[in-house]
Amino acid sequence: MAKIPNEIKSNIFSRLPVKFIGKCRCVSKEWLGILTDPYFLELHLERAQKDRQLLFLDQSVDHDDEEDNQRQVARFFTTNMEGVMQFRARGFVGGYIYMIPSGHGLVCLVNRGIFYAFNPSMKKVARLPTAQPSTCGRFNAGFGYIQSTNEYKLVHLYNIKSEEELEYTIKCEIMTLSDGGVVSSNSWKQLETECPAMVSGWGVLVDKKFYWMVCEGCHPTVDQLIMSLDLETETFDFIPHPHVTSYVEGNDMFLVELQGQLCLVDTFAYPPITNVWILEDPVKKIWAKKYTIDLTKLEGFDDELTQISVLGYLNGELIINSQQERLDFYNVGSRIFRRGPNLNLKRDTEICIYTETFFLLKE
Structure with missing residues (x-):
């Protein structure tokens, strides 16, 4: 040697x-x-x-009622893309667990209002300082990695009721996680700027900006269907949907980061296709349709039951979860699906992609 x-x-x-x-x-x-x-x-x-990995979370309850204190079993397991098992872990917890991916090494877990940073590679969990309570009882957050600074950003949006019964204010707080850093009680930074809209789903971080879909019925115009938060200027903005005519009842839309770009995945109820749009110019807010996927070619596809989720992009393939026992891989060049190994997945199994990392926190 x-x-x-x-x-x-x-x-x-x-x-x-x-x-x-x-x-x-x-x-x-x-x-x-x-x-x-x-x-x-x-x-x-x-x-x-x-050579990215897959993290799976199975829970013994099939609902997300934060008021439910019953003890349940949470099972984590990880594999590579070929289904080779890396580790299994299980434990008893009270209440439902949310899993917020970062697209990198750490994953954020939320259990009964408490945030945790989880490193699947090292099987280490760090409890984060208590966040502000939300009067509406729901969680809206985003978690992402900034490679240039080797830091993770956790954004938490929470509601504050006003004196008027039907009025509320949405506030925002941000936590920065540094490798080997100490998370203290004052780690949350409160933003003075108010959040302009109620959002749905977890935020997606691309080039130091978080993006959320605005809740249906909470946007005043079709140009305000996607909301962004610039981490450098700490300001909010809106981005129009790339194809307004597809924003109809029965379609399913969500945001995802693919190859360092913000993408909107738009699945039509009929005809059964999935369009993947890429935000080519974030400044001018210009979208381009990158892929159109014919879902009838997906094995086991049911136009009434199948819900499509694009997890990421790797080696020329889109990694797709269609709520079956296996994942599917769509080759963007040949436009052909291939089935992954049988992982015995449940319909409500939570799945995310992560990259192995040595990143650790000190409590």
Whole structure:
């Protein structure tokens, strides 16, 4: 080993899972130096981004009632894209667990109003400082990773009722998570700017901006169907839907980040197709239709029961969850689906993609 250059050693080590690298760091001072060197960390991240993992969450209850205190079983398990098991974990918790993906290494969990940062690679969980309570009882948040600063941003939107019974104000707070940093009680930063609309779904972070779909019925015009929050200017804005005529009852729309761009996935009830739009110019707010997917070619597709969710993009394929026992992979070049291995997924299994990381927090 002494005769092997450190560059080659780093290349060898970079092919190992994070949990094994943690053990290797304890072998010797030499190995610790190699495995904590910025060159190795960058090499490992580059390789991990090409071999992303899947995190699954099964719960013993099929509802999200935050007032329900019954004990339940939460089961986490991770695999690679070929279905090879990485680990399983289970535990008893009170109430429903929400899982907010970041598109990177950490995942945010929410249980009974408490946020947790979860590193699946190292099976470490850190409880985050208590967020402001929301008078409406619902959670609206976003969680994402900024590679240029090696930080995670957690955005929490919460309601405050006014003296008038039917009026409310939506406020926003942001937490920044740094590698090895300490999360303290004053980690939340309260924004002075009020949130202009009620949103649905988790926020998607692209180029230091979070994006949400505005709740149906809460937007005054068709040009205000998507809301953004600029983390640098701490200001809100609206983005129009790319194809207004498809915004009709029976269609399903959600946002996702694909290859560093904001995408809107628009599934028609009839005809059964899914359009994927890309926000080509965030400044001029110009959209372009990137893919049109014929869902009738998806094995097991039922136009009344199947709900399509695009999880991400990897190696020329869109990773699709159609609420079956397996995931599907859609080749954007050949326009052909292929079935993944049988994972025995339930219809309500929560799924997200993550990249292995050494990122840890100190409580």
